Each structure stands twice: as C-alpha cells, then as structure tokens.
Amino acid sequence: MYRDRMCGDLRAEDAGKTATLAGWVNRRRDHGSLIFIDLRDRSGITQVVFNPQLNEAAHAAAEDLRAEWVIQISGEVVKRREGAENPELPTGDIELVATSLTVLNPSLTPPFEVRDDIDVDYATRLEYRYLDLRRPRMYSRLALRHKVVKLMRDYLDEKGFLEIETPILTRSTPEGARDYLVPSRIHPGQFYALPQSPQQLKQLLMVSGVDRYFQIARCFRDEDLRADRQPEHTQLDLEMSFVEQEDVLNLIEDLYIYVTERALPDVEIEKPFPRLTYAEALERFATDKPDLRFGLEMATLTEIVRDSGFGVFKTVADSGGVIRGFSAPGCAGYARKEVDEITSIVTSAGAHGLITIAISKDASSIRNISPENVRSVIKSHVELDTVRKICTATGAAPGDMVMMIAGPEGVVNTALSILRNHLGRRLDLIDTNQVSYLFVVDFPLFEWDEDESKWAAMHHVFSSPRPGDEEKIDSDPGAVIGQLYDLVCNGIELGSGSIRITNRQLQERVFELIGHSRADVAERFGHLLRAFEYGAPPHGGAGLGVDRLMMALTGDDGIGDVIAFPKTQQAVDPLFDAPAPVEPDQLEELHIAIVQRPSE
C-alpha cells in the first residue's frame, strides 16, 4: 500500500496519528537543517517537515528532492506550533513530521511550474498537458465535468432513459458540416464518416420502441475552429417518444436545474427558464443567444429617424435597412478615445460605423433636455425632439449614451450583439455568480441561402413544422415556424432540438424544398424514410453541448480548458503530434494514394 490518506485530508483532529502519503513535490523550502515539502496530490497539499534532529536519514534524503518528484512519506501528524498555521490551506493546522521518505520517481525540471497563477503559452501547455492538468485549476475542471456528466446520467436514468451507444463509423450525409472520413480497407474507394451527431440513429431507436434514449456522444466536424469549437466535441444527445415540444422543454429544464444546482450549489439560477421566441430574442437583444444576466435591450429606431434630417438614416431606411440601438447607462462621459475603441468593435463586426448620442447628466430629464445637454454628430442635423424620441425608445436617461447602428438588418444585429456583450463586461453588469438559462423557441424552419439561391434548413432537415404551418412549405417557406428550440446559457448556445418529422410525405416535401433530388434522398436517407413507414412514434429531443456547458459553468472564455486533451486552432494535437503521416504500407492497404496538387 502506497498511502493511507490523501494530501488534502488531514485536519487538526488527526494530530497524533501516523499517516503515509504519496504524491508530488509541489515546493521545497530548505532552511538548511529544517526542510519543508509541500506534498501535492489531486486532493490538495500537506506540509511535510524534515527535522534532522528527529530523523537524520529522512532529512538527508529530502535534500535531494525537487519539484514534481513523486515520493512517499510516512510520519506523524502533528498540530502546527502556535502562529505557524496556514489559513490558506485546508490542511494548514497540521503538518506531517516525516520519519521515512521513499523516492518513487524523480522528475526532470518541468518546463513550467505546476501552479494556477501563471500564464503559459498554450502550445507549451498542450505539449506537456499531463503537467498542465496537475494544476489544481485544471484538475477541478476535470472533476467538475465528471460530476456534471454523472448527474446527467443519474437524472436521466431516474427518468427511465436508456443510455445506448451508436456507431462511430457511419455514413457521410449531405449538408451540414464537412465530415471526417475513414477509408475502408475492405471496400476499396469507400469511406465511413465519423458522426456529426447521432441524429438519425436516435430517431431509428425511437422507431425501435426504445422510447427514451440518451448518450454522452462524441461528435465530429471538420470545420475551422473557434474558441468554443473543437473538431470533436461531446454532446448530451437525447430523444423521447410520444412527446410534444412542451414535454421535451420541461424535461431539459428540470435536468439542467438538477445538474447545475448539484454541481455548483452556490450559483443562482433563474427558474423557470425564461422563454423567448426567436423573433423576440432578435428584437430585444439582437441575437438568438442573448446573455440574460444583464439588460441593455435594443430598440428599433428606423421609423423615428427615417425623416429626421440625417442623411445616413434616410439612405439606410429607404434601402430596406434598419437603424437600431440601445442606451449604455452612465456612459455619457465617454471620451473620444473610448468611443473610437467601441466604434472599432462594431466596424470589425461589419458595421459602417457607430452613431452615439451622449445625454449629459446635467440634464434634469429627457423631457427637459436642452441642446447643451446633447453631444452627438447628428445633433446639428436633427430636431431636439427626435433626440427625445430616441432616448425614450432606448430608455436613455441623463448620463447615458445611446449607441446606434444603421445598415442591413443582419449586420446591424451582429454588431449590436457583440457591442452589447462588450459593454455588459465593460460596465461590469454581469453577476458571475448567476447561471442564466433560457429557451429560444419558434425558430423559422427554413432560411434563404443567398449564396446558393435556395432554401436551407435552419436547424436540420428532420425538424417538424408547427402544426398548421405545413401548408406554407410550398407557399411561403420563410414563414414556416418549426417545433424547434435552442437552449442558451450565459450567452452561449448550448444546443438545440426539435420535434421530428415522422410522416414520410412531409419529410419528402422538406427534402424537395431544400433541393434534394428524389434519387439523392433515396440514396442518402432511404433507410430513415423506410423506417418511418413501419410505425414511427411521434418523437423529439435535443443535442446539447457538454463542453460548452462546462465553459458556461466555469466561466471560461473557451472550451480548451474543460477538455482534457484539446487540439489547437489548426486542429493539431501537440502532445501526440497528430495528425501525422502514415507508413506507405498502411496507405496501400487502404487503397489510398497521396496526390500532390500542382499548386503545392
């Protein structure tokens, strides 16, 4: 037995007992004769004392110890002498007086120190990920993730869900993200695809009568990476039979409350989860994934300013664009430099510029503002009354600054949403102790793809229209509302789900609208459509990102730290140095030849 206690366990009441600990040397403090070692394992740190007068051999051995050596120590737990307690450590009231030391494994000098309060180059961290993960901050993320996933399993088990594995080697499907492909050795020239999600498989499980399915499923997408995207991510995939949208939403809400309250007992959750329609979310927050931990709600000003006399407004409004904005509280005093900084945020998001109106805090009220109270480029072009209307619409008060953007609706919303999030942080409006879930519902089923001049599924092709909207598929596709929902947390889109189409004819109309030929559909989706003809129960579910949930719960800006072994933005694993070339023999077996493109 290497140990009988963990390094984070020992307390004052253990004083007098003997204990054997094993772990890593976190730090060595050598006083010449007295040597202190902070011994670390995943549970915490215990201070070990080597006193030459008490045990000369152990002390002599301790002189060689260095950071990250793996050692085993036996000794007596003693209460620290008065004044020598360390209130920073849970074990700070005691120390282990070493009677024996065994070096289990020495360590090279690590490339970076194993501690939380240092910032190391990301590539170096990934190359030495095993050292990076020794940092308490990183370990706590692994532990929290384990807990969250276990809570999900516990809850769903309790509710009668079956966890079922689905194939990783499956078939490429059209649309969606680029697939990761796996060549077949047995079938020359043919490929498996790694699943982007187990979507069709779980629907087949519903046809199979499984009734309630879930899976902590790995999903693969060969697309460019972002802070919140990895080539492979994990989703909580679930599906239920004989349910309506309301049933699914209620289950998800209950599940996420269950998980969050148990994983993070100290955070506040708004219950029940607010629900916004897609249209309402865009109208109020300029995005379909608003962070509801703060306000800063939008106002549409197009009609107020269209004929106000400011040329830009007129031009944009008459060409079908919009003018929207919001009030940034207490920002009237922003200097030119700060406004420029904010402007560059919206211009890099595609907007032409930012129009601001600062209302001096000297104004007694919006009703009584005078020209001296207003600072804005549009001041000389518009009536004071227009300024009043803008302030009323955006809810601006004296001391605030209205920020407006004019342009095509999509660009305006993107820029305003980025700006809103920026100001939420900048003005410190976010209560980080709050976890704010929200459902966005009533998404349109289809969106017009400008590039390809065709209709495309907003979510995926299996989502069902709202009852009564089926007729519009042919007459007015853009107006079809789907039984489609997103779960959003702290401004992060966790995932989405829908009630599925279970009627073959309806499914074929959808395929037709988005431009799949009959032959193509038969080839690619024939298995699913055939299944639907053998008694498919009404069903629906969702796929919800686990990495992103962890990112929301930890407050991280990216998903890299909640994944044990993530990849870089170039989809490289610096630890394994993957991807990598393979032996010619392997390629030969797979019937693959590497072709050099002329340009390369």
Added chain:
RNA sequence: GGCCCCGUGGUGUAGCGGCCUAACACACCUCCCUGUCAAGGAGGAGAUCGGCAGUUCGAAUCUGCUCGGGGUCGCCA
C-alpha cells in the same frame, strides 16, 4: 480562404534603428540558514531575440515572405 494580435534564456515579460557584449522576475545550479509556506540571503550558469530574405554604415527593433500560437469573418444542417 480573408482580416487582426502575438512569437526575446526553461517560464512570463521589458527593450521597438546605434546606449544591447540584450534587462527583470520566477525556475535551474552552488553555498549559507531550525518555522517556512510565492521562505530568505550570497553567488553562478543560461537567449545571436521563431525561421528566411531584404532595407541600412548599423536590425531584437523597419519591410517582405514563411512557420507556430491565439482571436475573428467565411464556414459550423
């Protein structure tokens, strides 16, 4: 594929045309030290400044290309 930021001893930074024979902190090595806990003190070793090419009398510093990391747009049903 586009745009933006970053790249200086092991780690994190400073230096931004000559003062650089490159500075500082931590880590590392040697020595001193019995109550430290980011221990302290004295000393030491360690980087031709990501790479290549150019501009210049002179480049860590300017330019171009390239490699690597990050952010973002496109993309991500």
